[in-house]
Amino acid sequence: MTAKKPLDRPDWWMDLPDAVDSRHYLGVRDSIAAHIHNGNLAEGACLPSERQLQTGTGAARGTIRAALFQLEAEGLIYRKERSGWYVSPPPIVYDPTRWEGFMSYVAAQGRTPKTELLDARTIAATAELAVVFGVDMGAPLYEIRRRRYIDDRAVLVETIHVDPRLTPSLLEHDLSQSLTQVLRSHYSIAVVRNRIEMAPCALTQDEAVALRLKSGLPGLLVKRISYDAQGRVVEYDLEYWRHDALKISVDIRVGN
Amino acid sequence: MTAKKPLDRPDWWMDLPDAVDSRHYLGVRDSIAAHIHNGNLAEGACLPSERQLQTGTGAARGTIRAALFQLEAEGLIYRKERSGWYVSPPPIVYDPTRWEGFMSYVAAQGRTPKTELLDARTIAATAELAVVFGVDMGAPLYEIRRRRYIDDRAVLVETIHVDPRLTPSLLEHDLSQSLTQVLRSHYSIAVVRNRIEMAPCALTQDEAVALRLKSGLPGLLVKRISYDAQGRVVEYDLEYWRHDALKISVDIRVGN
DNA sequence: AAGTGGTCTAGACCACGCC
DNA sequence: GCGTGGTCTAGACCACTTT
Structure with missing residues (x-):
């Protein structure tokens, strides 16, 4: 039963330092940023898809995207058109x-x-x-x-x-x-x-x-x-x- | 009858080089950018409010905002929290x-x-x-x-x-x-x-x-x-x- | 063909600046 | 207290990448 769950977030996703309100885009941002910093999301890694990131949070896709744009502006992640979001390498x-x-x-x-x-x-x-x-x-x-x-x-x-x-x-x-x-x-x-x-x-x-x-x-x-x-x-x-x-x-x- | 029309865009708003599709955010962007470059919107000037910018275009507010964010990232405009959007001075x-x-x-x-x-x-x-x-x-x-x-x-x-x-x-x-x-x-x-x-x-x-x-x-x-x-x-x-x-x-x- | 991001609509409520 | 931007929801369809 360890089959792939293509529409869910990865298993480690909930290992957060928690205490973030993931209904708000800054909360989502912090949560993703935490996964980057603690190494769950390595340099160059592909993030779960926007729809996957929604699951369980009750957040609309727009909220998730606001968080992703935020991280993009900060330089932590980048996107490949219509392919996905990735963790940025160091400058x-x-x-x-x-x-x-x-x-x-x-x-x-x-x-x-x-x-x-x-x-x-x-x-x-x-x-x-x-x-x-x-x-x-x-x-x-x-x-x-x-x-x-x-x-x-x-x-x-x-x-x-x-x-x-x-x-x-x-x-x-x-x-x-x-x-x-x-x-x-x-x-x-x-x-x-x-x-x-x-x-x-x-x-x-x-x-x-x-x-x-x-x-x-x-x-x-x-x-x-x-x-x-x-x-x-x-x-x-x-x-x-x-x-x-x-x-x-x-x-x-x-x-x- | 030249009374203020607080919910409309300014009179000069339609003097564009037109040919932009203002239902799309890049069209809205181009139209605002054009007003900045041709001087309708001077350096430091306050833009019409987001809801005013919608009038007549049939665009949702989200679309207008996407255009504003775009211009902000480009450095052409900036915002004062909950006050409005303004034309950026030169760097x-x-x-x-x-x-x-x-x-x-x-x-x-x-x-x-x-x-x-x-x-x-x-x-x-x-x-x-x-x-x-x-x-x-x-x-x-x-x-x-x-x-x-x-x-x-x-x-x-x-x-x-x-x-x-x-x-x-x-x-x-x-x-x-x-x-x-x-x-x-x-x-x-x-x-x-x-x-x-x-x-x-x-x-x-x-x-x-x-x-x-x-x-x-x-x-x-x-x-x-x-x-x-x-x-x-x-x-x-x-x-x-x-x-x-x-x-x-x-x-x-x-x-x- | 399936899945992804890209875009858009049409509402809603809130917190704050400004008068 | 009114108007502003700030945030959010819950859909929808499209264009593209990927397999």
């Missing part, structure tokens, strides 16, 4: 002052980075790009779109623009590896200055689809412009991150 | 590598900073604090709680810890001003190094109340440890920001 720590690329700093934290090339082509500079690169509108630029993973979970999509005058035939190289690497080894270009901006944003259609997220979910936009020793723009990168995948850490000496 | 730009305090960088961006002292006292070091300051557990530390405003909107609450051995009688000074300033002018302490961490978080009861927000809303946690020339911890600061009030910008030269 990667990003230090904008250290200039190593994604591949190195993810690996340095014991995680597994992966890059997937989505698209690489030559485009005509838009007004905005023309300003950034100091070229005429319509001038040719390389545009590279990539998706990057940590431990096989897609965490960001990026669009990189590069000036072909600095890096002729760039697109012929392997772009699913560290671009920093390619620039250094094939073009002897070293980045000496970075301008970085980060702000919360909403993921639009394109990014959301690429990350397999629901369009409109909050994300983090990281904009980076890299310059070489001559002050030329080497790389203009727009990264759209899942909001729960990144944590910023900076260690700086104050000039003075 | 302040924070550059962790420049070491001026809150008062200076807010003012430098043409906004009006304000600091309010909530509490200042001597406490016994907890285990965590003892590690940070390299003192014994139970050793005395100053604890300062402040709330800070931009243009009269509360944007963060912070808890600062300071070692009294470095700054004896600190609590007797005016703590509603720049602490950086006080440390420099009264104790000749200069910060030469900062360690900063930032991560999304949920605002707990205390912080939420202090910011007049709903408990559990997403926020941004900024943790800062400042060191003097001798490597001593000068200040340990935990700041809880409204998630929409801050944007990060860094400009760095790469050492090498």
